[in-house]
Amino acid sequence: MRFLFLGDMVGRTGRTAVFEKLPGLVADWRLDFVVVNGENAAGGFGITEDIFNATLAAGADVVTTGNHVWDQREALSFAPREPRFLRPVNYPRGAPGSGSGLFEAKNGARVLVANIMGRVFMSPDLDDPFAAAEHLVSTCPLGEQADAIVFDFHAEATSEKQCFAHFLDGRVSVVVGTHTHVPTADHQILVGGTAYQSDAGMCGDYDSSLGMEKEEPINRFVTKLPRGRYEAAQGPATLCGLAVEISDRTGLAEKVSPVRVGPRLAGVVPDFW
Numbered sequence: 236m237r238f239l240f241l242g243d244m245v246g247r248t249g250r251t252a253v254f255e256k257l258p259g260l261v262a263d264w265r266l267d268f269v270v271v272n273g274e275n276a277a278g279g280f281g282i283t284e285d286i287f288n289a290t291l292a293a294g295a296d297v298v299t300t301g302n303h304v305w306d307q308r309e310a311l312s313f314a315p316r317e318p319r320f321l322r323p324v325n326y327p328r329g330a331p332g333s334g335s336g337l338f339e340a341k342n343g344a345r346v347l348v349a350n351i352m353g354r355v356f357m358s359p360d361l362d363d364p365f366a367a368a369e370h371l372v373s374t375c376p377l378g379e380q381a382d383a384i385v386f387d388f389h390a391e392a393t394s395e396k397q398c399f400a401h402f403l404d405g406r407v408s409v410v411v412g413t414h415t416h417v418p419t420a421d422h423q424i425l426v427g428g429t430a431y432q433s434d435a436g437m438c439g440d441y442d443s444s445l446g447m448e449k450e451e452p453i454n455r456f457v458t459k460l461p462r463g464r465y466e467a468a469q470g471p472a473t474l475c476g477l478a479v480e481i482s483d484r485t486g487l488a489e490k491v492s493p494v495r496v497g498p499r500l501a502g503v504v505p506d507f508w
Contacts, residue, residue: 236267236268236340236342236344236346236382236383236480236481236482236483237264237265237266237267237268237478237480237481237508238266238267238268238269238270238383238385238408238409238478238479238480238481239260239261239264239266239268239269239270239476239477239478239479239494240269240270240271240272240385240387240409240411240435240476240477240478240479241253241257241269241270241271241272241295241435241438241474241475241476241494242272242413242416242418242434242435242436242437242438242475242476243272243273243274243275243301243413243414243416243435243437243438243439243446244271244272244273244275244276244290244437244438244439245275245276245279245416245437245438245439245440245445245446245447245467245468245472246275246276246278246279246439246440246446246467246468246469247278247467247469248439248440248467248468248469248470248471248472249275249276249437249438249439249440249446249467249472250273250276250286250289250290250438251472252438252439252471252472252473252474252497253271253290253293253295253438253474254289254290254292254293256474256496257269257271257293257294257295257474258293258294260294260496261294264478264505264508265508266294266341267340267341267342267344268296268338268340268341268344268346268383269294269295269296269297270295270296270297270298270299270348270385270387271290271295271297271298271299271438272298272299272300272301272387272389272413272435273286273287273290273298273299273300274299274300274301274302274303274304274306274389275303275437275439275446275467276290277306277307278466278467279446279447279465279466279467280303280306280307281303281304281305281306281307281310282298282300282304282307282310283307283309283310284309284310284312284313284317287313287317287320291319296319296338296340296346297319297321297336297338297348298319298320298321299321299348299350299387299389299413300320300321300322300323300350300389301323301350301352301387301389301413301414302323302352302357302358302359302389302414304322304323305322310322310331311331312331314331314332314333315331315332317332318333318336319336319338320332320333321333321334321335321336321348321349321350321387322334322350323350323351323352323361323389324349324350324351324367324371325351325352325361325362325363325364325367326361326362327361327362334349334350334351334367335347335348335349335350335371336348337375337380337381340382340383342483344382344383344483345380345381345382345383346381346382346383346384346385347371347375347380347381347383347384347385348384348385348387349368349371349384349385349386349387350386350387350389351364351367351368351386351387351388351389352364352388352389352390353388353389353390353391353392353395353396353399353414354390354395355390355391355392355394355395356391356392357390357391357414364388364390364399365399365402368386368399368402368403371384372384372403372406372407376406377406377407377408377486377487378485378486381486382483382486383408383409383481383486384406384407384408384409384486385407385408385409385411386399386403386407386409386410386411387411387413388400388410388411388412388413389412389413389414390412390414391414391415393412393419393433393434396410396412396433396434397431397433400425400429400431401425403429404425404426404427404428404429404431405425405426405427405428405429405487406427406429407429408429408430408479408481408486408487408488409429409430409431409477409479409481409488410429410430410431411430411431411432411435411477412432412433412434412435413434413435414434415434415445416434416436416437416439416445416446417434417436417437417445418432418434418435418436418475418493418495418500419432419433419434419436420493421433422477422491422492422493423491424488424489424490424491427487428485428487428488429487429488430477430479430481430488430491432477432491432493435475435476435477435493436475436476436495437475438472438473438474438475438476439467439468439472439473440467440468440469440470440471440472440473440499441473441497441499441500442468442470442499443468443470446467446468447465447466447467447468448465448466448467448468448469449468451463451464451465451466452465471497471498471499472497473495473496473497473498473499473500474494474495474496474497475493475494475495475497475500476493476494477491477492477493477494478491478492478493478494478504478505478508479491479492480505480507480508490505490507492504492505492506492507
């Protein structure tokens with residue numbers, strides 16, 4: 236199975252780049268399944284239903300989120316009726332929407348996708364992500380109810396991300412980190428066969444501070460005082476993510492590559508497709 240994950244879309248420039256480039260990637264790479272993190276798509280904070288639908292129309296099969304999931308209040312309304320929109324699964328019982336789902340890929344594979352949030356340096360402080368993940372993989376095991384399992388682990392601390400991946404190694408296909416908006420250089424297949432990257436990076440303007448215009452973040456570091464609002468940067472966006480070839484026989488990763496397509500970062504595309 237050919238799987239692509241794209242990191243956090245940030246603002247108009249990030250989502251526009253995804254809408255324009257993803258259809259070509261789906262066609263050129265003959266992708267079977269695509270997940271896009273959309274939690275920063277609406278001006279850098281949250282996502283609207285229109286943006287969610289446009290992301291699906293561009294070729295995403297599932298849209299994941301994170302700590303900004305409810306920043307656009309309308310997400311509270313459309314989350315319960317959109318199974319392909321995922322908020323972190325470890326929200327307390329009663330939160331709107333779903334944190335995971337079983338979906339069919341273009342090749343007919345059953346793909347369990349889960350969005351889960353870490354707890355180290357994160358707000359809000361959600362339920363134990365390790366316990367939540369254990370429940371998911373025990374009730375929908377790889378090779379039984381699911382042909383592939385993908386986790387978007389939305390977290391700040393690299394140590395938590397690494398431990399989470401090692402905890403699931405051999406039991407899921409992919410663990411990919413989001414939230415810090417900077418692509419890490421540690422893409423790999425772990426000992427047990429799980430593809431991993433600490434952070435996929437963002438789809439946004441890298442002439443920025445994590446996708447935001449630089450001036451206000453710099454001001455707050457220097458003066459410790461707010462001068463204005465954070466605004467999403469509007470320069471040309473680079474798409475960043477992770478490409479994984481998943482075995483149709485075992486559901487584990489066989490090949491993995493970072494994806495960087497855009498004007499500022501050195502370009503990388505998988506050489507196995």
